[in-house]
């Protein structure tokens with residue numbers, strides 16, 4: 450059992466690392482990846498979640514922090530109703546479905 454105090458500290462560290470990763474993503478991408486790796490290790494070890502601000506923000510394969518237009522390209526595939534994030538660093542593609550506005554079906 451992990452003491453709640455440790456988990457609180459772990460959460461703090463994770464959010465600091467995610468922030469550093471964001472700050473360094475442009476100038477030092479490799480360092481930025483390392484911060485994400487460390488954040489994930491801490492999160493796993495102390496069973497804490499990554500902050501909401503980190504969701505969809507980095508590559509699951511290479512840990513690159515994703516800045517749209519810089520380290521990730523974002524494409525809407527409207528026919529498939531999918532938003533695709535393509536990692537500029539390793540080419541990994543993450544797809545999420547999005548809901549299309551409800552419209553009355555034509556007869």
Ligand SMILES: [Zn+2]
Pocket residue numbers: 508509510511512513536537538539540541
């Ligand atoms: Zn990647």
